[in-house]
Amino acid sequence: MEIEIFTLADHAQDVxxxxxxxxxxxxxxxxxxxxxxxxxxxAMRMRFSEKEAGTSRLMLKVLDPSGKxxxxxxxxxxxxxxxxxxxxxxxxNFTVNLYQIQFTTPGIYTFELYIDGEWRTGLKLNVAGRS
Numbered sequence: 001m002e003i004e005i006f007t008l009a010d011h012a013q014d015v016x017x018x019x020x021x022x023x024x025x026x027x028x029x030x031x032x033x034x035x036x037x038x039x040x041x042x043a044m045r046m047r048f049s050e051k052e053a054g055t056s057r058l059m060l061k062v063l064d065p066s067g068k069x070x071x072x073x074x075x076x077x078x079x080x081x082x083x084x085x086x087x088x089x090x091x092x093n094f095t096v097n098l099y100q101i102q103f104t105t106p107g108i109y110t111f112e113l114y115i116d117g118e119w120r121t122g123l124k125l126n127v128a129g130r131s
């Protein structure tokens with residue numbers, strides 16, 4: 001399994017197998033804390049070989065700077081289809097839309113992706129105060 005894309009964006013959406021991503025970012029500048037951020041998306045594109053067909057378990061954690069869950073851990077089954085010849089892989093686009101997320105302090109917030117209980121990738125979001 002390969003993770004081709006794992007990014008935060010202003011908006012992301014899968015439309016007919018195409019992943020549309022608008023406004024990727026890794027920093028939010030907050031005028032004050034706590035900050036309630038109206039909406040953003042986490043966009044993912046994963047590629048599975050024909051040997052990996054079946055069901056995998058996906059888990060996404062969003063953690064605050066102290067390591068506590070910012071939102072409840074998201075889990076679910078990810079069905080991976082056998083690719084249709086002549087393809088030798090299956091690509092899956094996945095988006096998570098987050099609304100009204102409250103950042104209570106400045107710091108590094110992390111997004112961690114686990115598949116079948118194994119950490120696969122992560123990214124950091126710097127939430128900074130304006131000076």
